[in-house]
Amino acid sequence: MMQMIPCEIEGPLIIEPDVFGDERGFFMESWSAAKFASAGLNPNFVQDNHSRSQKGVLRGMHFQNPGPQGKLVRVVSGAVFDVAVDLRRSSPGFGKWTGVELSAENKRMFWVPQGFAHGFLTLEDDTDFLYKCDASYAPGNEHSLAWDDPEVAIDWPTEGLTVQLSAKDREGLPLKSIKAFA
Numbered sequence: 001m002m003q004m005i006p007c008e009i010e011g012p013l014i015i016e017p018d019v020f021g022d023e024r025g026f027f028m029e030s031w032s033a034a035k036f037a038s039a040g041l042n043p044n045f046v047q048d049n050h051s052r053s054q055k056g057v058l059r060g061m062h063f064q065n066p067g068p069q070g071k072l073v074r075v076v077s078g079a080v081f082d083v084a085v086d087l088r089r090s091s092p093g094f095g096k097w098t099g100v101e102l103s104a105e106n107k108r109m110f111w112v113p114q115g116f117a118h119g120f121l122t123l124e125d126d127t128d129f130l131y132k133c134d135a136s137y138a139p140g141n142e143h144s145l146a147w148d149d150p151e152v153a154i155d156w157p158t159e160g161l162t163v164q165l166s167a168k169d170r171e172g173l174p175l176k177s178i179k180a181f182a
């Protein structure tokens, strides 16, 4: 059975698929509407994305408001430390983060619901990151929460890495200044 493992914060899920190995290689279901529905989730995915990053690249912490996106994310080559930050003011988890290592080897996936900021740090060169989104890209509604905001205090595994950010992500705002959700 595909395992759906809850996190300390209500909402995000770590997903461990069944991996069927044989002499040819392996097979796994990387998305199942039926299995998500049995966990009470019915995302209507409208966009798939693929990015490649070198070791030490940090993309995040991104969200759209309005137009929030739920994201089902995974890694097919390399490894990342993937993080979600709860931006729902009404949530007991507001401002808290949860993280998981996703790799081509462990084949774990991560469900990041609407209302969260999302980002990842690449731990290996040529890391291919794939994800499904339940709302379309809306560049005018994009925001970056600062990856290193001391109030959120994400414990990134940066030892031995030179963190590389986009110009946009270098301008990320602290939690106290961002456009959070109700």
Ligand SMILES: Cc1cn([C@H]2C[C@H](O)[C@@H](COP(=O)(O)OP(=O)(O)O[C@H]3O[C@@H](C)C(=O)[C@@H](O)[C@H]3O)O2)c(=O)[nH]c1=O
Residues within 6 Å of the ligand: 049, 051, 059, 060, 062, 063, 071, 118, 119, 120, 137, 166
């Ligand atoms: C996200 C996105 C970007 N783009 C374009 C805009 C830009 O020219 C180029 C690179 O965009 P960015 O720098 O925003 O890419 P990136 O920093 O990889 O942004 C992504 O980061 C991760 C953490 C997420 O969670 C995603 O939702 C998304 O925000 O791709 C699209 O055409 N469609 C999209 O959906």
